[in-house]
Amino acid sequence: MQVTPSVPDRPLAGDDVFEHLPGFQLGERLRATDKAVTVAGRWRGEEVVAKQLTSTDRHWVKRFAHEVTAYQVFAASPPPWRTPRLHYAAQRLLVIQRLPGAPPHTDRYPPRLPEATVTGMIDALAAFAAWQPPAGPLRKPATDLPARIRRYTAAGDLPVDDQHTLVAAVTAAPAQFGHGDPLPSNALSTGNDPLIFIDFEFVGFYPGGADLALLGLWLGRHDPAAEQRCAQTAAAAGHLHSYRAMRVLWVAREQRLYHGLFDTAGDHRQWLGVQATAAIAAFRETARA
Known part of the structure; x- marks a missing residue:
């Protein structure tokens, strides 16, 4: 069932609430955020996960529709990693197959993870980057x-002197399919099978x-060596310059997200400030090379 990419703000309809889905047996709540609630359950004799979009913000409505589209593309043209099967979708509700495994961690900035877990996440992202989706919505820039x-520069979040070189770096870099939100909480690990990423709201093409x-x-x-491994992996693939450009953007985004949020002591905000300075210096180094 195709989801409309953008809909007017409105209350949740009956088919957008998992409690109203005929035959759905509600299980444990897996995650709740300011935009969605995710629960486990059973439907039509299978273990499933149901995700209900609670936000009416147009950005999240569009992202939700994009995720459903991704499941449909994966079903028609399976990628080389395991993906949940889409069972049902409405404009703010989807039901997918529940795959085995658990997230390596649920914190955005997790404590140091086992080396095997870090390797599994890097390998999973390499599989994304190597896949070529069919022509259509997943081949577009995410x-x-x-x-x-330009928006971050105008807001004072990026140095004006770096605007043109950053734009050049992200537009000239070879584009790859990417997950776009590789949080440890968006991954599943069983300890035996290869680690996989799920939650596909932001999949699409990104600079290498x-x-x-x-x-x-x-x-x-909490693990600088893990960041070094990521940088080395990008460099080995010939993407160090775009890696460093994207690190500048990601740090700026995190600073915007954390401004006045989650961090009353200010320690994390200070750490991000240090990372921003270092990221810009590293980017300028490769830009001059």
Whole structure:
């Protein structure tokens, strides 16, 4: 069932609430955010996960529709990693197959993770980057990065002197399919099978190394060696310059997200400030090379 990419703000309809889905047996709540609630359950004799979009913000409505589209593309043209099967979708509700495994961690900036877990996440992102989706919505840029750079620069989040070189770096870099949100909480690990990423709201084409730059930022808060591995992996693939450009953008985004949020002591905000300075210096180094 195709989901309309954008709909007017409105209350949740009956087919947008998992409690109203005929035959759905509600299980444990898996996650709740300010935009969605995710629960486990059973439907038509199978273990499933149901995700209900609670936000009426047009951005999240569009992202939700994009995720459903991704499941449909994966079903028609399976990628080389395991993906949940889509069972049902309405404009703000989807039901997917529940795959085995658990997230390596649920914190945005997790403590140091086992080396095997870090390797599994890097390998999973390499599989994304190597896949060529069919012509259609997943072959498009996931976001307008030049526009984001101009917006961040105008807001004072990026140095004016770096605007043009950042735009050049992200537009000239070879584009790769990417996950776009490789949080440890968006991964599943069984300890036996290869680690996989789920939650596909942001999949699409990105400059090479973009996923690694984001993963390295999140892991590097408590494990700088993990960030170094991500950078080395990007460099080995020939994407160090775009990796560093994307790290500048990701750090700026995190600073915007954390401004006045989650961090009353200010320690994390200070760490992000240090990372921003270092990221810009590293980017300028490769830009001059």
